[in-house]
Amino acid sequence: MEVARAAGVSKTTASDALRRSGRVSEKTRQLVAETADRLGYTPNLSARSLRAATTGAIGLHLPEVLTRSEYYMSFVFGVIDQASRHDYDVTLLTSRGARARAAFHRLDGVVLGDPLVTDPVVHGLLASSVPVVTCERFTGDAEPAGTVRSDHAAMLSLLFDRLHDAGAARPALLASSTITDWGAILQRAYREWCERRGTAVRLRELPYGAPPEVTQDEIRALLSAEPGIDALVCAPDGSAAAALPVLREEGREVGRDVLLAACVDSGPLAHTDPPITAIDLRPREAGAACAELLFDLLAGRADEGAVRDLPIGLVERGSTAPRG
Amino acid sequence: MEVARAAGVSKTTASDALRRSGRVSEKTRQLVAETADRLGYTPNLSARSLRAATTGAIGLHLPEVLTRSEYYMSFVFGVIDQASRHDYDVTLLTSRGARARAAFHRLDGVVLGDPLVTDPVVHGLLASSVPVVTCERFTGDAEPAGTVRSDHAAMLSLLFDRLHDAGAARPALLASSTITDWGAILQRAYREWCERRGTAVRLRELPYGAPPEVTQDEIRALLSAEPGIDALVCAPDGSAAAALPVLREEGREVGRDVLLAACVDSGPLAHTDPPITAIDLRPREAGAACAELLFDLLAGRADEGAVRDLPIGLVERGSTAPRG
Structure with missing residues (x-):
């Protein structure tokens, strides 16, 4: 050059x-x-791409604590879909330390799903010469080459508005840990919503990867601390389905006595009785969008620092039907 | 040596x-x-392992037609779990031709999920010097270094026995394509069961990746061709859930007028009304078992040609309750 x-x-x-x-x-x-x-x-990235676009593989790194969730499975397959369209392989980076650094150099670029500030592999990648696209913002110092993000705050606020319109005056949030930007955004958005509406914050936080029994114990504790709760929004993937039997055992009819919603849609939620309202994070599309941004950066079709918005949706089901 | x-x-x-x-x-x-x-x-593999165990990555290749299924998502994460335990990365091979061959050489070994005889990447891998472990048998000429398999024939036969005990005399199979060994085994096992029981074969085959609407059209066609069907076993992942509304629209009460079961368990089946009986293929464990066999081969803890059995289970739910 x-x-x-x-x-x-x-x-x-x-x-x-x-x-x-x-x-x-x-x-x-x-x-x-x-x-x-x-x-x-x-x-811009053209110099980088000319140098780097030779390995035929892109990398993908996920926070280890999250890999059991259906969301991440779909996300991974979205990345694979898109890579396959470009005839690229996808290397899932699980390794740490020197081996991880060696792996970076056999990749044209890397997608980071929910980059944790506490993850040394994330820091290693962002300090390397490999272009990195993150799904959700990296809250540390380094700047990824590209970011795909969704407006989770607006969507959560919309969900609480709907619950309010359906008659819920004392809604609670079963929150995810703030170690991910997504988890932090949801907690902040809920607190701001409560402030705007002048209602008390009713929140309990779960660590990532909590098993269903722990989730259910936390829900019981939340209901016992706040017996007046008339709507429950569950952030952790899978926690809304786990909440159903707990609410039933407490004698509350979901969709009538208490409204229930999930921050992460998944297959079972459409089939529960009643079906559960959920935010559709479109994980497969998110994975595909990250890979596509990475390929665009490598080809010089996107500028370094690009941020793309992934629209998400709200799927309203019987669990939040207006109380009659 | x-x-x-x-x-x-x-x-x-x-x-x-x-x-x-x-x-x-x-x-x-x-x-x-x-x-x-x-x-x-x-x-044995010790010479191979000494030469090969240096890349820090194993590969994983899946039939392209299947990557949308929940089964494969879990399978992939099973492989990742196990690789991560060995501090290995996992490269998902999507590429074809020369690029694929280059990728093989940056891998210590490869796991093949359902190796299709029609897949050139499968042939390339089995002809390469990279040790390969397959999930299910490879029906072509080459011999993989190791195989993990389950007794699908015995499990399907057990499922049809249970349906028979619950009063079903004319059970049908919505079959998967015979391009996978699994699909072929199920069709064969069903035909043999029918012969043993002296009942007619009522079978309709779906291609892999058929969308729900096509699946539902096929079920309607099957019910119209064979109106006497009193039990339906659905092989393709997701097809049993798709069958529920079709059976309902035909005025058949599932669990009473017609029994329904799935050959691939998945999250939603536990939550449908009624919940659907299913074979639990334990995909996460299958992926982990394949990776573990590969690591054992690389370390000389297993012999070339090793075959390991993965136990699978039957989860009986309301859709096959005995008719009273």
Whole structure:
């Protein structure tokens, strides 16, 4: 590329310097940056893509605590769908440390589902020369090459509005941990909604991967602490279905005495009695959108720092029918 | 290794020759084979594992037509669970041709879920030097290094026995295509069961990946061709749930007028009205068992050609309750 030639360094060095990959000296970095400024060069991914688009594989990394959820299974298959369309393989990165770093270099790019600030693999990837697309925002310091996100705050607020319209005055949130940006956004959106409506916050947080029995114990504890609850929104994947028998054993008729909704739609929720209202996060589309953004970045069809919105939906079912 | 030294060839050549990998001449292969015989050498995987266990990744390849099923999602996560325990990454092979062959060489071994004889990637893998473990038998010529399989014939026969005991005299099978060994085994087991019981075969076959509307049309066609059907067993993943509304619209009460069962259990089946009896194929355990067999082969803890049995189960629910 032109900048490399003018600065008298190799293309790889110029590319690393512009990307601040940590592999070049501060002096070289400055030289390259000044040359790029002088030439009016805006860093984009084409140099990276020319260098990197050779392995035939993209990577995918998920927070380990989450891999048991149906959401992530669909997300993974969305990434695979899209990669397959480009005749690319998908490497699921489970390894840590030196082996993980070696794996990065055999990949054209990586998709991170829900990047945790506490995950060393996430930090390693974001510091590497491999372009990274995250699903949901990374709340740490580094900037991914691209981000796909949805407006979870607006959707949760809409859901609580609907519950309110259906007659619920004291709705509660069974929350997910704030270690993911999604979990944090939901808790914040619920608190803000309560403030706007002038109603008390009724919230209980579950760690990721809590088994159904623990989930049910927490729901019992929430109902016993807040017996006036007339609507329950369950954030953790699978927790709304687990709530049904608990509400029934407490003598509450779901859809009448208490409204019930889930923040993560899944197959069973359409078939429970009553069927459960849920936010459709469209995980397969989310995975596909992340992979597509990565391929667009690699091909120079998207600019570094691109943020794309994935629309999500609300599926209203019998569990939130208006009380008559 | 001793054989290589005695035959005067490199370890790699000796190893390839013993594995019949197709990369050595027939003359060399014979020389190596005779030397091995003379030395009383039994080929095992230790030479392979020493050579191969260096990439930190295993591969996984699935038939493209099947990747939308919940079964395969769980299977994939079973492989990932196990790989993660060994600090290995998992590369999902979607690519074809030269790129696929290049990918094989960056893998210590590969798991094949339901290897189709019609899939060129399957043939490429089985002809390569990479050890392969299949889930279900490969019905073509090549021999995988290991196989994990379940006794689907016995389980389907047990299911039809239970339906018979519950009063069904004219049970039908909505079958899966015979392109997978599983699909072929089920059709054969059903036909044999009918012959043993002296009842007519009532069977309709669906291609893999048929959408729910097509599935429902086929069920309507089956019911109209065979109005006397008093039990329906649905093989394709998701087809039993799709059958429920069709049976209802035909005025048949499931669990009374007609019994209904699925060959592939999944989340929704426990929640339908009535809940649907199903064979639990234990896909997560199957994926984990395949990966574990691969790691055992790589470490010399299992012999080439090993076959392991994965127990499966029958979950009886309201859809097959005895008729009173």
